[in-house]
Amino acid sequence: DIFSSGIDLNFLTGQEKDPEGVIPDLKIPRNFRYFMNTRLQPVFTKIEKMEKPVIAKINGYCFGMAFELALACDFRFCRDSAIFSLLETKMSINPDVGGTIRLTRLAGIQSAKDIILTGREFDGNEAYRLRVVNRVVKTPDEL
Structure with missing residues (x-):
């Protein structure tokens, strides 16, 4: 099993977070896109x-690069309470490790544009309706 909570922007930018955990003046390093690509x-x-088949079991938040990692897998199973988002677009960062093309293949261009351009959150049931996941379960034991 692998756990991913997403990318640490503090680590990437070298900036300190304020007491609420926010990076006040987020500046993405110039070489970030090169690193991603x-x-x-x-x-x-x-x-x-x-x-060999790769299976993503999603329980909880699946944001940003963790979502893109799940999209690269052959099968995606999630809890109904799982929350998905490509929230990096809200920070002017491209989801740039293949997630945009993979999401478009699975969900179609209109749904993919909505998810990518808004960075909105959606749950496991909507992920299933959009064909982003293969199966939705209620309990962690079912994963």
């Missing part, structure tokens, strides 16, 4: 093209 995107593509 040359280092992370190939890893996600390798996951997508693995010979």
Whole structure:
């Protein structure tokens, strides 16, 4: 099992968070896009093209890069209470490790545009309706 809570912007930017945990003046490093395209995107593509099936079990929040990682998997199972979002677009960061193309293939262009451009959150049941996940369950034991 692997756990992912998403990317640590404080680590990437070298900026300190305020007492509420917010980075006051978020500045993404110039080489961030290069890092994403040359280092992370190939890893996600390798996951997508693995010979053995890769299964994402989603319980809780599945935001940003964790969502993109799940999209690279062959199967995605989640709890009905799971929450999905490509929230990095709210911070002017492109979901840039293949999530946009994978989401479009699964959910269709209109639904993908809505999710990508708004960065809105949606639950496991909506993820199933959008064909983003294969199965929705109620309890963690069912995952």
